[in-house]
Amino acid sequence: MPALPLTNFSRLAIHTMTNKPWTLAQCIQAYTHANVPAITVWRNVIDPIGAPAAGKMLADSGLTVVSLARGGFFPALEASKRQEALDDNRRAIDQAAAIGAPLLVLVCGAVPGLPLPTARSQIRDAIGQLLPYAQSHNVKLAIEPLHPMYAADRSAINTLAQARAICEYHRSPFLGIALDVYHTWWDPDLEKEIQLAAQQKTLLAFHICDWRPNTRDLLNDRGLMGEGCIPLKHIRHCVESTGFTGYHEVEIFSTERWASDQTQYLEQIKQAYLTYS
Amino acid sequence: MPALPLTNFSRLAIHTMTNKPWTLAQCIQAYTHANVPAITVWRNVIDPIGAPAAGKMLADSGLTVVSLARGGFFPALEASKRQEALDDNRRAIDQAAAIGAPLLVLVCGAVPGLPLPTARSQIRDAIGQLLPYAQSHNVKLAIEPLHPMYAADRSAINTLAQARAICEYHRSPFLGIALDVYHTWWDPDLEKEIQLAAQQKTLLAFHICDWRPNTRDLLNDRGLMGEGCIPLKHIRHCVESTGFTGYHEVEIFSTERWASDQTQYLEQIKQAYLTYS
Numbered sequence: 095m096p097a098l099p100l101t102n103f104s105r106l107a108i109h110t111m112t113n114k115p116w117t118l119a120q121c122i123q124a125y126t127h128a129n130v131p132a133i134t135v136w137r138n139v140i141d142p143i144g145a146p147a148a149g150k151m152l153a154d155s156g157l158t159v160v161s162l163a164r165g166g167f168f169p170a171l172e173a174s175k176r177q178e179a180l181d182d183n184r185r186a187i188d189q190a191a192a193i194g195a196p197l198l199v200l201v202c203g204a205v206p207g208l209p210l211p212t213a214r215s216q217i218r219d220a221i222g223q224l225l226p227y228a229q230s231h232n233v234k235l236a237i238e239p240l241h242p243m244y245a246a247d248r249s250a251i252n253t254l255a256q257a258r259a260i261c262e263y264h265r266s267p268f269l270g271i272a273l274d275v276y277h278t279w280w281d282p283d284l285e286k287e288i289q290l291a292a293q294q295k296t297l298l299a300f301h302i303c304d305w306r307p308n309t310r311d312l313l314n315d316r317g318l319m320g321e322g323c324i325p326l327k328h329i330r331h332c333v334e335s336t337g338f339t340g341y342h343e344v345e346i347f348s349t350e351r352w353a354s355d356q357t358q359y360l361e362q363i364k365q366a367y368l369t370y371s
Numbered sequence: 372m373p374a375l376p377l378t379n380f381s382r383l384a385i386h387t388m389t390n391k392p393w394t395l396a397q398c399i400q401a402y403t404h405a406n407v408p409a410i411t412v413w414r415n416v417i418d419p420i421g422a423p424a425a426g427k428m429l430a431d432s433g434l435t436v437v438s439l440a441r442g443g444f445f446p447a448l449e450a451s452k453r454q455e456a457l458d459d460n461r462r463a464i465d466q467a468a469a470i471g472a473p474l475l476v477l478v479c480g481a482v483p484g485l486p487l488p489t490a491r492s493q494i495r496d497a498i499g500q501l502l503p504y505a506q507s508h509n510v511k512l513a514i515e516p517l518h519p520m521y522a523a524d525r526s527a528i529n530t531l532a533q534a535r536a537i538c539e540y541h542r543s544p545f546l547g548i549a550l551d552v553y554h555t556w557w558d559p560d561l562e563k564e565i566q567l568a569a570q571q572k573t574l575l576a577f578h579i580c581d582w583r584p585n586t587r588d589l590l591n592d593r594g595l596m597g598e599g600c601i602p603l604k605h606i607r608h609c610v611e612s613t614g615f616t617g618y619h620e621v622e623i624f625s626t627e628r629w630a631s632d633q634t635q636y637l638e639q640i641k642q643a644y645l646t647y648s
Contacts, residue, residue, distance in 0.1 A: 206584045206600035210557065243520040245557040246584045246600045253559050280487065280522040282530050307483045307523045312586055323483035323523045 097331035100342075100368050107132035107160045107341035108363065109301075110139045114352045118148055122155045128360055132158040132341050135193055137186065145192035152193055160197065160341050161236065161272075161299060162190040167203035168220035169213040169250065176216060179203070183224055191231040197298055198228070199236050199272050204250040213250035218260050221269065229268045236272035236298045237261070239281075243312055254278055254287035261296045270296035273333065274345065276303050276316055279324040285332050292336030300333050302326060302371055303346045314349040318362060320370030330371060342371060374608035377619075377645050384409035384437045384618035386578075387416045390637065391629045395425055399432045405637055409435040409618050412470055414463065422469035429470055437474065437618050438513065438549075438576060439467040444480035445497035446490040446527065453493060456480070460501055468508040474575055475505070476513050476549050481527040490527035495537050498546065506545045513549035513575045514538070516558075520589055531555055531564035538573045547573035550610065551622065553580050553593055556601040562609050569613030577610050579603060579648055580623045591626040595639060597647030607648060619648060 108130055110121045118139040125133055133152070140148045152159050165186040170176045183198075190198045202217045204210070221235060228235050237257040240249035251257050257271045271291050278284060291297040304322030309315050319326055330342070344363055351359055385407055387398045395416040402410055410429070417425045429436050442463040447453045460475075467475045479494045481487070498512060505512050514534040517526035528534050534548045548568050555561060568574040581599030586592050596603055607619070621640055628636055 209602060209605075241520065242518060242557040243586070243589075246582055246586075252557055256559060280519040280529055282533060305523055309520070309523075309589055312520075312589065325486060328486075 097327045097334060100371055103129055103364065103367070104131060105340075105342050106130050106364070106367055107134055107158070107343040109134045109136065109163060109343060109345040111136045111163070112344055112346045112363070113356050113360065115356055118143065119151060122151055122157060124357060124360055125157060126155055128364065130360075130364070132160050134160045134163055134199075134343050134345070135195065136163045137189065140189055140193065145189040149193040158341075159193055159195045160343060161199050162186060162193065162195040162197070163199045164201050164238075165198045165235070166200035166249070169203045169205050169208055169216040171205060171208060176220065180220060180223055183220075184227055187224070187228050187231050187233050190233045195233065197234045197236050199238050199299065201238055201240060202249045202251045204245055204247055206246050210245060210250045214256065217250060218263055221260060222264055225264060225266050225268055229266070234268045234270060234298060236270050238272040238274055239277055241277040253283070254281050254291065255283060258287060258290060258294070258296070261294065267295070270298035272299035272301060273297060274301035275324050275326060275329050276301070276305060279305060279329065284329070288332045289336060292338060297333070297336065297338055298340070299343060300330075300338065300340055301343045301345045303344065304370075311349065314347045316346045316348050318346060318351070319344075319366040326371050342367070374604045374611060377648055380406055380641065380644070381408060382617075382619050383407050383641070383644055384411055384435070384620040385640065386411045386413060386440060386620060386622040388413045388440065389621055389623045389640070390633045392633055395420065396428060399428055399434060401634060401637055402434060403432055405641065407637075407641070409437050411437045411440055411476075411620050411622070412472065413440045414466065417466055417470065422466040426470040435618075436470055436472045437620060438476050439463060439470065439472040439474070440476045441478050441515075442475045442512070443477035443526070446480045446482050446485055446493040448482060448485060453497065457497060457500055460497075461504055464501070464505050464508050464510050467510045472510065474511045474513050476515050476576065478515055478517060479526045479528045481522055481524055483523050487522065487527045491533065494527060495540055498537060499541055502541060502543050502545055506543070511545045511547060511575060513547050515549040515551055516554055518554040530560070531558050531568070532560060535564060535567060535571070535573070538571065544572070547575035549576035549578060550574060551578035552601050552603060552606050553578070553582060556582060556606065561606070565609045566613060569615060574610070574613065574615055575617070576620060577607075577615065577617055578620045578622045580621065581647075588626065591624045593623045593625050595623060595628070596621075596643040603648050619644070
């Protein structure tokens with residue numbers, strides 16, 4: 095069964111990093127003007143103005159703040175570095191609370207030379223140390239499994255099953271999973287893991303974009319929906335048939351798109367969203 | 372327990388594609404001169420001279436021919452294209468037999484827009500159609516799981532478990548797996564699947580190189596052993612502790628290395644092999 099067609103923008107959210115050339119103020123103005131109802135805020139657009147000012151701008155805008163991106167990067171060879179990561183993640187939780195974000199997305203981290211199983215243990219333990227702080231600030235944590243091409247240096251959590259294992263270890267209502275189609279469309283157990291996450295109430299976020307055949311860059315060559323080969327409607331159907339009613343968050347890192355006119359690009363995003371998502 | 376240190380080149384093989392600027396004759400001359408005992412031949416170096424001439428050169432050289440690379444690319448949207456792929460794979464089996472290669476490595480294929488499960492069914496069926504031909508030519512087929520970053524257009528077989536599923540479906544002594552550390556170092560079940568493959572007598576080949584953090588290109592930026600983060604000695608230990616006595620095949624696609632002096636590079640490969648593999 096295909097997903098029901100999208101006919102409006104009521105579930106559309108955009109990550110500020112998608113429009114990287116814009117400041118937070120520019121994102122807010124453009125999204126509200128374009129009737130995009132929700133936003134995920136990246137920390138780089140908060141840094142120049144501070145979280146209290148960002149929080150006030152967002153509250154005044156009427157935009158729904160879906161999440162703050164991003165915390166994580168927990169593993170390290172030295173204990174002191176792991177402590178620094180925990181401190182930074184507490185600051186991220188502070189920021190999330192300050193801007194009214196109910197969720198902090200975690201890119202969990204990996205370190206060249208550190209065995210992946212060790213990195214995963216460090217990630218699991220770090221999340222355990224953070225959870226009380228997250229709960230006390232009413233901010234949930236979402237583990238985002240990253241594509242295996244980032245296993246060297248960005249995340250040792252590369253499958254939905256690995257993210258689920260950490261969720262099952264902690265069994266906290268403040269811990270779940272952010273499902274990004276870019277990272278997981280190839281996942282050997284995609285459909286099964288989406289169902290399991292929904293059953294366990296850990297399916298907290300849904301990020302969309304596309305995978306370009308002949309991808310030119312590992313980091314910044316994501317495609318706009320419809321430009322690639324990800325079965326977006328199929329995955330959305332899998333997600334929504336579980337009862338998920340959250341936002342469809344457009345998160346696209348693209349050197350090519352960042353170099354283009356961002357206002358025109360926002361219209362292209364909206365069109366692609368309705369047509370291909 | 373770490374792997375026993377490598378002290379000589381008796382198990383070293385090199386893929387002709389590693390020294391892409393060289394012809395087959397140049398590869399043969401350089402490897403024999405450098406006391407590299409074995410070679411995996413890519414079809415592009417056979418094409419200019421034909422398989423009979425290539426076979427004679429290889430036989431005269433005394434080099435052990437480990438395998439022919441590569442067959443595969445089975446899935447297609449149209450049945451006629453799938454038939455063409457089968458025909459081409461029969462020619463590859465002919466070539467393997469003609470050059471004395473006991474093994475044909477399969478990059479199984481994927482097509483943007485074709486669902487991965489459909490592609491996997493087509494791969495499974497195509498291999499079933501090829502197996503009698505392979506057996507009659509005494510050439511084994513080795514499924515090489517490819518990294519998920521190639522799931523769009525090069526292979527829908529991205530984990531060792533997916534390769535095993537096809538082997539278990541056919542249960543033929545002429546079908547197995549080529550384990551390439553570049554594609555599988557992150558595999559969620561790497562150690563378990565190596566053991567299973569050995570138990571099932573399907574562990575047919577072992578390819579080495581390294582994964583560079585900050586990889587600059589999805590296709591041609593592989594690292595020389597020691598330049599990256601793959602736990603090469605650990606994986607070799609896993610492989611050899613199962614009783615595997617095959618070659619360690621150096622397969623490196625690298626625009627940077629291809630632009631360098633190939634004779635010097637061959638010495639660097641030998642040194643890196645002893646030190647890091």
